[in-house]
Amino acid sequence: MSGQFPFLSFEWLKSEFTAMPIQIFNWVSRPDQAFQANAAAASAILLGMTLAMNGIAIAIRYRFRKKINW
Numbered sequence: 001m002s003g004q005f006p007f008l009s010f011e012w013l014k015s016e017f018t019a020m021p022i023q024i025f026n027w028v029s030r031p032d033q034a035f036q037a038n039a040a041a042a043s044a045i046l047l048g049m050t051l052a053m054n055g056i057a058i059a060i061r062y063r064f065r066k067k068i069n070w
Helices: 020-028 033-067
Strands: none
Touching: 020 033
């Protein structure tokens, strides 16, 4: 977001950053121990994000299922 027109920028869609699983794979393949620690931390974050999104989806599904009368 910016204060000038256009207010929203979608340049991040064209950026050179990769997806998190590919970055984890790149870090694991490097011999330096610091990259191993980064890969472990990124894996834990990715797992936590996946579980959180799944929990939110289950809560939303449960909420909308209560409103349906079969």
